[in-house]
Amino acid sequence: MMKSRVLRSDLLRVFATLAMVFVVVVQVDAAVPNYNPLRDPSFGPIPGEDPSYSDYLGVAPPFPGNLSSPILNTTSGTPGLDDVVFQNLLSAEWLVYNVYQQGVELFKASDFINAGFPNTTFDRIAQIRDNEAGHLRVFQDQISNASVVPGPCKYDYGLTGDPAQYLAFATFVELTSMAFVSGLTEQLAKADNYYAVFFHALNTYSVPFNTSTGVVTIPAQIEPLGLLMIAIADEPGAPTAESVLAGPLPILQAPTSLRPYLLGL
Ligand SMILES: *[C@@H]1O[C@H](CO)[C@@H](O)[C@H](O)[C@H]1NC(C)=O
Ligand SMILES: *[C@@H]1O[C@H](CO)[C@@H](O)[C@H](O)[C@H]1NC(C)=O
Ligand SMILES: *[C@@H]1O[C@H](CO)[C@@H](O)[C@H](O)[C@H]1NC(C)=O
Ligand SMILES: *[C@@H]1O[C@H](CO)[C@@H](O)[C@H](O)[C@H]1NC(C)=O
Ligand SMILES: *[C@@H]1O[C@H](CO)[C@@H](O)[C@H](O)[C@H]1NC(C)=O
Numbered sequence: 001m002m003k004s005r006v007l008r009s010d011l012l013r014v015f016a017t018l019a020m021v022f023v024v025v026v027q028v029d030a031a032v033p034n035y036n037p038l039r040d041p042s043f044g045p046i047p048g049e050d051p052s053y054s055d056y057l058g059v060a061p062p063f064p065g066n067l068s069s070p071i072l073n074t075t076s077g078t079p080g081l082d083d084v085v086f087q088n089l090l091s092a093e094w095l096v097y098n099v100y101q102q103g104v105e106l107f108k109a110s111d112f113i114n115a116g117f118p119n120t121t122f123d124r125i126a127q128i129r130d131n132e133a134g135h136l137r138v139f140q141d142q143i144s145n146a147s148v149v150p151g152p153c154k155y156d157y158g159l160t161g162d163p164a165q166y167l168a169f170a171t172f173v174e175l176t177s178m179a180f181v182s183g184l185t186e187q188l189a190k191a192d193n194y195y196a197v198f199f200h201a202l203n204t205y206s207v208p209f210n211t212s213t214g215v216v217t218i219p220a221q222i223e224p225l226g227l228l229m230i231a232i233a234d235e236p237g238a239p240t241a242e243s244v245l246a247g248p249l250p251i252l253q254a255p256t257s258l259r260p261y262l263l264g265l
Pocket of ligand 4: 119
């Protein structure tokens with residue numbers, strides 16, 4: 001009798017302990033869901049909606065350019081189909097974004113004016129930086145929660161503080177990253193017809209884009225226009241967001257005075 005009572009109370013104690021452990025486990029589970037607000041596309045300014053991705057002129061890096069670490073996966077399991085493509089695009093985008101962020105940090109508007117460039121040069125650099133920050137966010141949002149979202153490296157571009165050297169370098173990076181996007185198009189899909197679509201103000205110019213060569217010649221009529229955007233699309237004119245396979249990428253056309261620097265790169 002005694003023995004069985006002890007046994008029962010022991011059992012009860014074990015039971016109670018187990019129940020507590022269970023509750024604790026359940027609570028830990030609920031308290032630490034692998035939630036990271038940065039993985040939520042509605043967190044922070046939203047590309048295409050928030051003006052900070054086009055006309056913020058401050059020096060401090062705009063979101064998500066203010067992040068310095070990768071964002072870890074919050075789930076395990078099968079990665080999204082295009083995760084690797086977007087991880088590559090995002091890594092390239094970090095490099096491009098930082099060219100402009102470093103420019104904004106290194107120069108003042110007067111540096112470009114004193115070097116003979118238009119008085120809008122600094123603001124344009126800040127705005128291209130903003131636009132690149134929007135691309136960072138777009139690419140981040142494309143990566144599934146089962147994959148890591150790459151963060152930036154520390155980039156030493158060898159900038160000397162010479163405004164002309166800087167602008168030449170930025171142009172060089174735009175051109176090489178355009179080639180990079182061309183290469184990625186092949187990874188994205190296999191289709192018969194691709195177009196490189198150039199945008200300037202309200203005009204678009206489409207030229208066939210051959211994915212085997214990945215070479216695009218900028219149409220002669222838009223060469224003198226200065227800043228323009230390019231996208232790779234599967235329809236002429238890139239009429240819908242869905243038709244855009246890669247890009248848009250802003251292109252800063254090089255003034256003639258940059259030529260010696262560009263040739264030296
Ligand atoms: C990742 O998870 C967040 C919630 O934590 C969700 O809002 C977001 O849509 C998920 N991302 C993808 C690409 O499914
Ligand atoms: C980056 O900016 C976002 C949005 O403004 C902010 O919530 C976040 O705390 C910032 N992160 C860092 C590391 O500064
Ligand atoms: C992240 O992915 C790795 C590899 O698939 C996995 O082992 C790990 O559990 C994942 N992290 C989370 C929080 O699910
Ligand atoms: C910038 O330059 C243009 C012409 O080159 C001039 O009309 C304008 O007043 C200048 N703006 C400033 C703020 O200096
Ligand atoms: C694309 O370029 C390759 C290599 O030059 C060529 O063989 C092919 O015919 C071209 N395709 C089109 C559609 O022009």
